[in-house]
Amino acid sequence: MAKKILVLGGAHIDRRGRIFGETAPGASNPGAWFEEPGGGGFNAARNLARLGFDVRMISPRGGDPSGEMVAEAASHAGIDDRPFVFLDRKTPSYTAILEHDGNLVIALADMELYKLFSPRRLAIRAVREAFDEADLILCDANLPAETLATIATKAFLSGKPVAAIAISPAKVVRLKPSLPGIDYLFLNEAEAAALTESRPEDPREWVEALRALGLRNGVITRGKRALVAFSHDAIVSLQPPIVDNVADVTGAGDSLASGVLSALLAGHDLGEAVRHGAAAAAITVQSPYATAENLSPELLKTTLALVPKAEILS
Template sequence: MTAKRIVVVGGAHVDRRGRIFGDTRPGASNPGAWFEEAGGGGFNAARALSLLGHNVTMVSVAGGDPGAALVEAAAARTGVTLNGFTFLDRQTPSYTAVLEADGNLVIALADMALYDLMTARRLKVNWLRDTLANADFILSDANLPAETIATLAADARAHAIPMAAIGISPAKIVRLIPSLPALDFVFMNEAEARTLAGADCEARDWPKRFGERGLKGGAITRGMKPALLWRDGKTVTLAPPPVDTIGDVTGAGDAFAAGAIDAFLAGGRISVMIQQATALARITVQSPLAVAENVNRQLLSEMLALVPQAEMLD
């Protein structure tokens, strides 16, 4: 497909994961190992889209510390143009997680306060305003303040530029609520969807509930349970095929979003979007990294052949 100009505004930070080797012993020293890489929902999706051949610009905030250099190196490796705002007296945002031997989360600490400085008025800076106005697609994530997301979505709608957002977490996805009518898609996991839809809403009814709130389209990943993707009142579902070897599930949801966006930009139907999203997520979970840097069109095509057909829901 023809490369598109994609602008991603959102999280690009340091992602630290510690894995305990044996049984977890709370309140005690546990043998294990640390792993550090660049992360962030928006940045993970940005890198995947760049590896698929798109012209991607990532806009975020950074501190004057080694964390910023880590993000810059990850952008350079994957061909992403990294722009944004640097605060030399601050630390780059970070997410630090401790995992059990089987990958389940023990505890995590998100040091994300710097994203609060990505205010709506920064969208008016000339270089950023021009970058956004020339985009074919805009992607944000819920790491940003709600006002910033709403302003970005309103501007995208005014310029007839399609825009999507990634939910990030149950606590942060509520920041998207004011922007739902202006967004083309929201990508979320099951916990985020339950937060947004309300506990009284069954999974099958989530697309209808979100449609009532003005959201035209979206997708919900549910681990190994069937994912949902809908657009303009039509919903498809697809159960992901089993994976023999799991490297790390970190970044799988962001890869799902990238795969769906790529198919959307190629004019694909929602059935194609969910198939390609599933294929790219499957590649990602087999990698130890949040972004499988071996991603290319050929690998995606090979994985797509292993993904079953989507089922249309009534």
Template structure:
């Protein structure tokens, strides 16, 4: 599917990140600095996939404001084909995060009310039907309403598309609950996986078992510095992330992993190789101050993958 089109449905908005300069002091004023850029789980994945050589359409809801123009410019710069539903009297959604000095998240606020207007009927428009018919892969992030995700996954699976989901947060991952069996892969961190299954697991090997029981055919669970786990059908593997000399910002790392994984999968790689490609892409991203590293490319991933340990098959 090297030249197959990819359609990404979901969040494309403004990310505002404040990074604390020193040791975090809860309940107090902390010195630091703000950084503002376009973001969104789906949009980050879309831009990474475009930089990895794929033809990508981004479909999202947007306001008729300056922030919306910033998102449009970011899409153009990354080579993403921008297909927004623009609500001229609304503001573009935003995500505001406070990060510790090492780049880890302290707290975040998501102002995403506009995405509620991305209803299933939007998918029935002729332009959307034509886009869906012409693509080989569909990605839906959980910024969309649950009924829209379900309608989109149903339409995509009926046309035998590769269908992937990006969990976004523990609060939003359950929006896939009605259509888990239609997803080829769902990308989530450990907290999001816990929210999906309604509990925890004692051993890493149990994640594929519990997620299959929940209805998933395939997925990837990232676990911070612990090995990431991928499964599809009855096959499951784990890959340990390499040690990083410098951590720029963890924002966008999971979206980059999803993009690297799906790019490799689309080009015929097996499960283990796809996960290693995803981890390599995430590694490039966390070394950057940007949610989508300007260094992302097929060549950069191939150079970085040499740092990623071999995959281990899980029993």
């Protein structure tokens, strides 16, 4: 029987506008829009469902066409979608303007609705039952700090492991009070710097700083450079495989988290789990979407052949 994962976090609309030529500030720029459902939690939920897990997603959503688009994408991925729908509100959105080479010009995050995912909503019977049935709880830092703290406490009392996705440097600090109650945290360099208030030359110093904050296990991604992962007694490093045909790096971190968690739930150790994460990320960046629709256990196994062994640092 497939293991059950409860995802609590962001499920919204991502809009990306790409400028065709050189950017002209303060002027009209020819370009094109691309729109798709996104959100750290939602991307991870879709990936995990495609990897064969029984995934339930709970997030706030508006009663608008954007909310319907998210619901349709959830259904297509095979997710048990259980949103809190606010009929008079807009579904959250993230709108980015990109230069022709993909660099961000400016972005606007309309995420006010996530504030309505308050701790008291975790006491609703359907949510309590979802906690009881889950083998793993996954949340992201789109949610309020007090809600994240309550999720960590509730998971601990239920004897369930809880993982978290950092989302952004501004949002990861919401997780800081909850770090001792989080089993796995997925973050990048900028988020690690924001959380630890440090920028060491050696990423292993981030590991010590995160452990000092109470975090037991984590994965720090560094773009094309070697990622660093740690548990309570080990630190490993892994060089991501080179991908020649990169279409879009959006969602790579969420897919890496999905791959790592899928391997951990299957009983693999940390070194092997980050290999699964790197393979999932490599599949995703070849897709123009935030999640790769062709992701499957079989494709992941094939892609693992391209991923080197993890190096044990300590």
